[in-house]
Amino acid sequence: PPTLVWFRDDLRLADNPALTAAAGGDGPIVAVYVLDEESPGLRPLGGAARWWLAGSLRALATDLRARGVPLVLRRGPAAQRISELVEEVGAAEVVWNRRYDPAAAAVDDTVADVLAARGVGVATFQAALLVEPAQMRTKTGGPYGVFTPFLRALLALPEPRFPLPAPKAVRSLAGVPSDRLEDWDLEPTAPDWAAGFRSVWRPGEAGAGDRLTAFLDEGLKGYATLRDRPDRTSTSRLSPHLRFGEISPFQVFHAARHAREAGRGGTTGQDVDKFVAELVWREFAYHLLAQNPRLATANHQPRFDAFPWRSDASALHAWQRGRTGYPIVDAGMRELWTTGWMHNRVRMVVASFLVKHLLIDWREGERWFWDTLVDADPANNAASWQWVAGSGADAAPYFRIFNPVLQGEKFDPDGAYVKHWIPALRRLGAQHVHRPFDTPPLELAAAGVTLGRDYPAPLVDHKVARERALAALATIKT
Numbered sequence: 001p002p003t004l005v006w007f008r009d010d011l012r013l014a015d016n017p018a019l020t021a022a023a024g025g026d027g028p029i030v031a032v033y034v035l036d037e038e039s040p041g042l043r044p045l046g047g048a049a050r051w052w053l054a055g056s057l058r059a060l061a062t063d064l065r066a067r068g069v070p071l072v073l074r075r076g077p078a079a080q081r082i083s084e085l086v087e088e089v090g091a092a093e094v095v096w097n098r099r100y101d102p103a104a105a106a107v108d109d110t111v112a113d114v115l116a117a118r119g120v121g122v123a124t125f126q127a128a129l130l131v132e133p134a135q136m137r138t139k140t141g142g143p144y145g146v147f148t149p150f151l152r153a154l155l156a157l158p159e160p161r162f163p164l165p166a167p168k169a170v171r172s173l174a175g176v177p178s179d180r181l182e183d184w185d186l187e188p189t190a191p192d193w194a195a196g197f198r199s200v201w202r203p204g205e206a207g208a209g210d211r212l213t214a215f216l217d218e219g220l221k222g223y224a225t226l227r228d229r230p231d232r233t234s235t236s237r238l239s240p241h242l243r244f245g246e247i248s249p250f251q252v253f254h255a256a257r258h259a260r261e262a263g264r265g266g267t268t269g270q271d272v273d274k275f276v277a278e279l280v281w282r283e284f285a286y287h288l289l290a291q292n293p294r295l296a297t298a299n300h301q302p303r304f305d306a307f308p309w310r311s312d313a314s315a316l317h318a319w320q321r322g323r324t325g326y327p328i329v330d331a332g333m334r335e336l337w338t339t340g341w342m343h344n345r346v347r348m349v350v351a352s353f354l355v356k357h358l359l360i361d362w363r364e365g366e367r368w369f370w371d372t373l374v375d376a377d378p379a380n381n382a383a384s385w386q387w388v389a390g391s392g393a394d395a396a397p398y399f400r401i402f403n404p405v406l407q408g409e410k411f412d413p414d415g416a417y418v419k420h421w422i423p424a425l426r427r428l429g430a431q432h433v434h435r436p437f438d439t440p441p442l443e444l445a446a447a448g449v450t451l452g453r454d455y456p457a458p459l460v461d462h463k464v465a466r467e468r469a470l471a472a473l474a475t476i477k478t
Ligand code: FAD
Pocket: 227, 235, 236, 237, 238, 239, 240, 242, 243, 278, 279, 280, 281, 282, 283, 285, 342, 343, 344, 345, 347, 348, 351, 369, 373, 375, 376, 377, 378, 380, 381, 382, 384, 385, 388
């Protein structure tokens, strides 16, 4: 009898232990993906992530087809769809790689119960995290709340296993009915806002592998110092690929370690350690999400429940559309809107600007990112927003308020990043480009910039906003 391989956030053939186990069995396999927007507690994907999912499924279907395996698509509550399919094909077993978002894990538990009740076997595997949250416990037996000890403890464990190769020969069952991907409406039609995405990204396992190779050749060298520079392509841009499991953290971890041993492209131990630490931030975010299933909606530190957030729809809109009058903020928000991605340093700056300069609840920002990021991730996004807002575990303290002008000058010293995303400012010199509102009128005129016409005047004054944020914080101090 066939084995059902249920693909979810693991849209790859290599280092896919569930697929490898099924391919090594006696029976044929049936590969299935279920678009589940109905099971209770699941958060529907945002627009940008839906676009990515479509491309990723198309790539997976192509890669499976090359091995003679059709990808079966079904839509609806997973427990129902999986058990129907088991019945249709007479499967004896269902296999999958585990998910760690508590809402998704609850769905998986339900599916496992339904199958067990019908005498169908279930086998599940570790593939999405180097270490599962339940395996990471402090000396007193509790979960970690601080990153550095978490990192140290993770690195002290036996080295993560080596990645598995993609299975060579796979027997499969033909003729199983499938939805058509086009009928799922995952991609925009009119307006087609994804044109900018297509020019930057190639969803799927092959795209992920190329991205990793390019990073090892060109980006990893110097990563420890250049990773904060949005004007350079010094980070891996693997985040959406990791989000959808087109590449596994095991593959990335070992490739980076190997690059050090091989001295590839002048890579140093420091570069690799820093990069591995970033991968471990991803692990830590899932560890936090496992502790607080409402990480995207509930303050990790409850004292923030009393924070006097402002409701200001027009300021929120200006932030979303990159019209705050602070170039580094606006460049980031425009990069996000156009490409579905933003550099990490700039994510920190724009998020800080929303929650501190505009005093808008971090959850508004989290929701906007959820809808517009191709890498929108239930753990990383929520944990990072809480980190910036100061409400999270081991968070940046709220009173540390970024000055967006100085952040711009430090991390985009020539203004190349800002000028790329805000062409109206391209003729301003490096000394003015991050502070057009402070630029003498003659210089502005020479650069062809009229504030309020070509580029907005600032929404708030930095000093005033800073005082206001500190006063708001004082009202909740314990
Ligand atoms: P690299 O520097 O090449 O890092 C490699 C990988 O490590 C990344 O692909 C990512 O999987 C992981 N990683 C790196 N930094 C972090 C971090 N700070 N926290 C958790 N994992 C990290 N990342 C997401 O994947 N999805 C999100 O929805 C998301 N939302 C964010 C929201 C805010 C407000 C902030 C400040 C950060 C957010 N991040 C998110 C984290 C980080 O910005 C991105 O992971 C990173 O910019 C992705 O680029 P990269 O792949 O080039 O990273």
